[in-house]
Amino acid sequence: MVSTFHSKTMRCWRGLLRLGLAAAMGLAAFGAGAKEEPPDYGPTMRFVVVRSSAPGCEPNCPEWISAEGTIEAGTPALLKRLLKTLGGRQLPIVVNSPGGNVDAALQLGRMVRKNKLDIAVGITEFSGCSPGTKNCRDNDGKGQPYSGVAYDSGAMCNSACPLMFAGGIHRVVGEWAYLGVHQITTTYQREKLLYRTTYRVVNGKKKIIGTKIVSRKNAGSYKTYEMSKAIEKRLSAYLKEMGVEQGVLAVMKATPASDIRQIEPDDMLEMKLVTSLDSLDLLTERTICQRHPAPANCREIPANGAPVAVAAVEAGPSYTAPAPPPTPQAHEQQMRFVLVRGSNPLCNPDCPEWISAEGTIAADTADKLRQLLDTIRERRLPVVINSPGGDVQAALAAGRLIREHGLDIAVARTDFLDCDPGAVGCVAADGLHAGLTIDAGAECDAACAVMVAGGVRRLVGAGARFLVHSMGMEDKVRAYLDEMAVGSGFFAAMQSAEYAKHRELSRDELKTFGLTTGPQSVDALTGATICGSAPRPDNCRALPSADAEAKAPAKL
Secondary structure, three states, X not given: OEEEEEOOOEEEEEEEEEEOOOOOOOOOOOOOOOOOOOOOOOOEOEEEXXXXXXXXXXXXXXXXXXXXXXXXXXXXXXXXXXXXXXXXXXXXXXXXXXXXXHHHHXXXXXXXXXXXXXXXXXXXXXXXXXXXXXXXXXXXXXXXXXXXXXXXXXXXXXXXXXXXXXXXXXXXXXXXXXXXXXXXXXXXXXXXXXXXXXXXXXOOEEEEEEEEEEEEEEXXXXXXXXXXXXXXXXXXXXXXXXOOOOHHHHHHHHOOOOOOEEOOHHHHXXXXXXXXXXXXXXXXXXXXXXXXXXOOOEEEOOOOOXXXXXXXXXXXXXXXXXXXXXXXXXXXXXXXXXXXXXOOOOOOOXXXXXXXXEOEEOOOXXXXXXXXXXXXXXXXXXXXXXXOOEOHHHHHHHHHHHHHXXXXXXXXXXXXXXXOOOOOOOOOHHHOEEEEEEOOOOEEEOHHHHHHOOOOOEEEOOOOEEEEOOOOOHHHHHHHHHHOOOXXXXXXXXXXXXXXXXXXXXXXXXXXXXXXXXXXXXXXXXXXXXXXXXXXXXXXXXXXXXXXXXXXXXXX
């Protein structure tokens, strides 16, 4: 018998931490009352590639990435997408921002450092075609990078922006630009949650099938203006990672959230927040391309040269940049296995944990998985996989290892909230990274399908793509699928697509073929509320309150 019921309402507090500046001259519009609406910091940050339009510059001109606007949770994804279009070119960033989301600022800083980019505080003044302008691509700049000049007068990098700025290799703030910091503001938002639990009665006992939140209601909020010990520790570690002195953090703590402290050039140099007292001319002035050798951001375009495609990533309804094609680098990264703990505030202190498996399946993939499983011993953590495929023999071995340990598996991406496990200096606290799972944009291709077949429960969400093609080793693959109790229709579907000509399977097809074991998405294994189910899933673990605070992600 299957029963569905609505539970009683539960309340929770969700912390939203934010740094920002409302006025161009440096006064933040934070109020003391809990009922005050958060200030409007203006448009979300957008990134575009700009080529200098300074007279006498052509045919060899400097180019840079203009970054203007408020830092939001989705901002790092926009920068990542633009960097992929550059094919490894190292262009400096010219940033002008009032601040915003601190988690995102930390991600941006690490992305800037990983790509070895320089950064300067400045404003880009566009010539002709401007980002966000309707029908901009019909203007004279069509087929060209945006044209413009950069200057520092009145430019700002305030609040959360200096955290992004700290990631630059060379970091410069001209004497007419502003870089300021202040204390963190935390808004705690209380929510009423109504959730539905579906269970099956087996031998007189309830067996939970799934729990889903069906409604949320705002139940009030309040603000605090002090930095918690956990956030302070996290920011301190980040500054140390970037080679910046702790004096920056001291100034942040000492400056009220209702104010902002502009750091003077000499103090920035002493704190190692800037690497020199130069201005952004060091990176964007037209004459730099006359040096020998010319800087990496210089590019010569002959008068009769082919047009250069515009690289742009913007937020907002006025313009949507085309999605770039996948880069070879993403498919060449060998699969890594990382232990992750859920970071949704709804789950603390009892949160789900999982194994993130991302990258190309290589010859040593099964050995790497076995080594990780040895470290967690008898714990049964689900595998969250995102892979373009790879070595079939290794996928067969990894799939058998997953089945041997009785692990569930789901196709999804892991969004890391502390740091990218592949980044230099990224060390997980207690061996666990903080993250969330997202099926949108995830992929399981070719040999990945073989590995997924090893799961006890096998889930593919609506946002994930599942692709197959014939891959050789037919007898071994057919025998393996029989061993895993996957229907013969799935093998036939694989063989129906020629090698390298992928066939995407729908969720209905996957269910019909017996590859998936249910209609659920990855949330059934990693969702914030699963640890409140009875019986409690094997991958749930409560942390002591102090550790729970340290694990909770900061959203500023």
